[in-house]
Amino acid sequence: MAVIDLANPSRFLGFANRIIPWLGALTLVVFAFAISRAMNAPDDYQQGATVKIMYLHVPGAWLGMLGWGLMTMAALGTLVWRHPLADVAAKAAAPIGAAFTFICLVTGSLWGRPMWGTYWVWDARLTSVLVLFLLYLGVIALWRTVEDPSRAARAAAILTLVGALDLPIIKFSVDWWNTLHQPASVLRLGAPTIDPSILIPLLISALAFTLLFAVLLLAAMRNEILRRRVRTLRLLQASTAS
Amino acid sequence: MRLCASDLGCRRGGRTVFEGISFAVEAGEALTIRGRNGAGKSSLLRLIVGLVRVGGGRLALEGGDPELSLSEQAHYLGHQDALKPSLSVGENLRFWSEYLGGLSSNAGEALTTVGLAALADFPAAYLSAGQRRRLSIARLLAVKRPIWLLDEPTSTLDTTAQEQLGGLMRAHLAGGGLILAATHSALGIDGAKELRLGEPQ
Amino acid sequence: MRLCASDLGCRRGGRTVFEGISFAVEAGEALTIRGRNGAGKSSLLRLIVGLVRVGGGRLALEGGDPELSLSEQAHYLGHQDALKPSLSVGENLRFWSEYLGGLSSNAGEALTTVGLAALADFPAAYLSAGQRRRLSIARLLAVKRPIWLLDEPTSTLDTTAQEQLGGLMRAHLAGGGLILAATHSALGIDGAKELRLGEPQ
């Protein structure tokens, strides 16, 4: 099936219905594997067992940013090609991305307590992630405020594009400003600087979370498409009856 | 029941809009208010319903419910529709029937009468100009009040709806109601009295 | 000059308002758009002026100024009056003539034509419904644009003003203009073409 076919909402529905159970099962398996690997991973000599928070924190951060990245691409789809599936994807991705960003914030805070002695500091990395979370909330509020989905999509797309400027700030804040947060050690130019005994479980955990993200996104998109169909049918019924 | 005005005056924004207006309307009678743009038709209706201060003269309702004020026995239908765009058509109407009359049971029937029953679950934001006006008219039917004050009720209505409104007004008069309507066009009620505003001045 | 639509469609709020509408209007011709409430008359006018997206079909202006888009050659007169209540009548009109056409010199004359010259220094907040509509009509006169798109232009106008508007429209047509007007009542232009929306589809 070509990608172009998936762009048709009905095709997409069929595809989603078929793939969601399989993808869900795969997610469960990878999660089980990731948990066992994480449990067996060695503690850090400096951070002790708290390093295990990393297996939640880092994937949370990545997927929080990935969510906005997807929304940015969908926003282009909405504004340039006016594609309805792009609207649906953007709307479905917002709460999921917000949830992952929230996970990053919460686990980061919990981790910060033993490491920095406080739940929260106002440094550039943390602040820019918080701004991302606020942007998510703003976009969700916007989606909830406009009844007509295609109008909401276009308004949200513009906000998403402007908000995308925050992503590079998050990514490079640790390099541009001198922060408490540690600089990138996995996603960087050149080889990762983490010990493989920690890196491998981290990557598996990231894979599990990514699969979870994909399943949630597909399911949310399916629900949204169905919700829109119901809406259209009701509108149609109302207009033909009067 | 008899609504009677003598030597009524009205001042708005520091200017006299009209002076020395007298009329009397009995139960079962209609009064159409005519006059050029700016003559004070809307102002007169708002004055009767208590939304503009009486600037002189006397306005009295004889034989109505003595416990209620004039404006509590009157329906006012102005240029604005008092609709909340985010509520559905049915919710809007039910709210006004409960608020104005304490009951919402007639609302469904009223919607059917004005031809909006199919749109009952539809957000009011999506109504066209004439559909909004029809919904306002449904309010008059959902709550029984003897006096109807209508400000250009037929504007934006299509011909079917105009005729239907004529029928509703005739039925209201036949039931002992009173109608005062400001208009530039024909209303479809026979034998209505006429008040011309701002003619000789 | 010729405005020509073929198989035009319009979707609003996820619903099809109309489909397959075709018409052609030449310079000097008028088209009245009729139909029941909610048929899509207002939507069609807004679509032509570019305020609602075209949902299918083709809309083309032949022979107009090639440097300007259709909406830049058209006057749109909708249900709203685009007046700032705190500015005076004259200031409101002068602003729109400068913004839309680059000149404010015709504004005084246009005010006289619609009978508002005496109110030129009056805040627009105090105008009655019909006076506001007259002021919108003055805008059509102050700036010359060949295409007039009028949405129920006569509603709230008194009979004198309705007749006067008829005269203005005839003069505009005689000068080679085009008029498309949505209305439920007579407009006072002879030989206008008619487009009925929402009848059999």
Next chain:
Amino acid sequence: MSALAAMLARDLRVAVRVGGGALIGVLFFLVVVTLTPLALGPDLALLQRIGPAILWLAALLANLLALDRLFAADHEDGSLDLIMTGRAPLELVVAVKGLAQWLTTGLPLVIATPPIGLFLNLDAKAEGALVLTLLVGTPGLTFIGLIGAALAVTLRRGGLLLAVLVLPLTVPVLIFGVAAANAAVMGPVPFGTPFTILCAFTLASIVVGPFAAAAALRQEME
């Protein structure tokens, strides 16, 4: 009675529907609280010291700014004209609208305070005191705000003007609210003293607010 119930139900419904303002007040509160440390710079001791004041100020602004369209929206769409022709006393109608407003903006604010307080490094005791003072104080703010919301109808200008008119009236609530919250944390005054005064102010504004607002609405009809 049923007219008032209908009004309450409608206002709640409009607030939680698409386009309503139910959660926006909370978001505003959240954003203002987040911005403060950004402006102040990362000084946790300072934040802890001024935390209650910031939360109270943010709550005050969120509450008042959310009020601006309370009557103005009803005025613009003509609802207010019809409300005046109803049979329920205007004072009660106004009070019911105030109640609906508080339920949809004030109360969510109070509920959101504990998590937001974490950002400002507040401890459990301070949070408890803050939540209690906000729970008692925000109805006072809303009911005082009714007066401004009613005045905004004539002035045809909501938002900031309303805030300017009403903020001075809310000064006592603010002062005693913050004082009570601080007293609970640092002393030396006992918590009870400012808290009782706060309660008294709130009760007074629940009585005075609707009367003054109804009077203002009546005056404005012309």
Next chain:
Amino acid sequence: MSALAAMLARDLRVAVRVGGGALIGVLFFLVVVTLTPLALGPDLALLQRIGPAILWLAALLANLLALDRLFAADHEDGSLDLIMTGRAPLELVVAVKGLAQWLTTGLPLVIATPPIGLFLNLDAKAEGALVLTLLVGTPGLTFIGLIGAALAVTLRRGGLLLAVLVLPLTVPVLIFGVAAANAAVMGPVPFGTPFTILCAFTLASIVVGPFAAAAALRQEME
């Protein structure tokens, strides 16, 4: 050209007329700044320490909240429909409206800062730095705010939602504005570094704001 001049003249005129918002932003600013010491208690050293931050926060809120009706008012009375049929490019029209807005709310704010700063016990040097940063920063805030004001048209809901959408975007302006003001007073960073970044942000928003806002308005027409 003359269309743009007409728009500028109209917006300025509407703002200074009765019911316009010209001075309300300043009043709001004044009130917020006065409330802060009331909430914090009279601690002059503390006030001096956080004075620039408070002034910047108040300026930010006053600026954004004043923006909410910029396009919404034109939308409700139908002016926006006619604006779209004009011949001037929409981006320029939007920029001109932003300019008028800044002249009537941002600039008065800057002018009012020195007297208001006295309340917060600021010295001459701090005031000078503040005025300069506000003069450069407030246009940035207004032009970023244009995006929110344009979005508010579809949302049919101004005020707080606008603030919620736009405030995260204004964070850099706030941070560097306060940083520059503080740098001038306390060091150790030289004033120039954050100030240059502030200028860059303002310039960027003067370019991006009108384009994004015009795009939003075009999208919303439907």
